[in-house]
Amino acid sequence: DAGITQSPRHKVTETGTPVTLRCHQTENHRYMYWYRQDPGHGLRLIHYSYGVKDTDKGEVSDGYSVSRSKTEDFLLTLESATSSQTSVYFCAISAGPGFGNQPQHFGDGTRLSIL
Amino acid sequence: GENVEQHPSTLSVQEGDSAVIKCTYSDSASNYFPWYKQELGKGPQLIIDIRSNVGEKKDQRIAVTLNKTAKHFSLHITETQPEDSAVYFCSRAGGGADGLTFGKGTHLIIQP
Numbered sequence: 184d185a186g187i188t189q190s191p192r193h194k195v196t197e198t199g200t201p202v203t204l205r206c207h208q209t210e211n212h213r214y215m216y217w218y219r220q221d222p223g224h225g226l227r228l229i230h231y232s233y234g235v236k237d238t239d240k241g242e243v244s245d246g247y248s249v250s251r252s253k254t255e256d257f258l259l260t261l262e263s264a265t266s267s268q269t270s271v272y273f274c275a276i277s278a279g280p281g282f283g284n285q286p287q288h289f290g291d292g293t294r295l296s297i298l
Numbered sequence: 299g300e301n302v303e304q305h306p307s308t309l310s311v312q313e314g315d316s317a318v319i320k321c322t323y324s325d326s327a328s329n330y331f332p333w334y335k336q337e338l339g340k341g342p343q344l345i346i347d348i349r350s351n352v353g354e355k356k357d358q359r360i361a362v363t364l365n366k367t368a369k370h371f372s373l374h375i376t377e378t379q380p381e382d383s384a385v386y387f388c389s390r391a392g393g394g395a396d397g398l399t400f401g402k403g404t405h406l407i408i409q410p
Binding site for chain 2: 187216218223224225226227228231241242273275286287288289290291292
């Protein structure tokens with residue numbers, strides 16, 4: 184299995200609070216991604232990173248920010264959580280860009296509930 | 299944005315029979331098509347992928363076919379076993395550094 188650790192694995196919090204999810208990799212891969220998974224929607228891209236301090240928005244980026252200060256860590260922050268952000272969040276890594284030089288491998292997810 | 303349609307949403311087959319899951323896409327720039335298997339409580343796991351210069355790829359009981367003209371690709375699982383029960387996702391990528399676009403998933407149920 185790819186060396187990807189997501190933390191925390193589960194979190195329950197209240198509307199309006201800030202939340203930060205962490206993705207840590209031991210593969211030294213350049214590309215990292217955050218997805219959310221919701222019933223009826225599959226997986227949707229939130230943000231991605233193509234290097235340290237290099238990030239860009241995905242399909243559903245509103246309400247989320249990311250940071251990548253070192254190769255191994257990619258943080259996803261919900262500045263003021265809303266109930267619509269209740270979801271399962273997955274981190275993925277890739278040695279190459281998304282057009283297929285290298286496949287993406289996923290972590291086991293963080294289940295986030297916002298009450 | 300790019301759209302991937304996946305059918306069926308649920309597929310029930312008898313153990314030992316074959317299962318086929320189909321996906322269509324709209325972006326002609328798509329050139330990489332991975333398939334993922336997801337078990338309960340786990341992240342998606344890559345099971346097979348195909349690139350646009352190949353029409354078919356096989357790995358033991360799993361095969362994927364790609365028809366670029368028609369913009370559709372399919373996953374074929376032969377001699378299904380109980381451990382094949384899971385949710386399967388098709389996906390695609392284009393020429394950029396951004397992530398994959400996924401279908402909504404197929405829940406495959408293997409009946410004993």
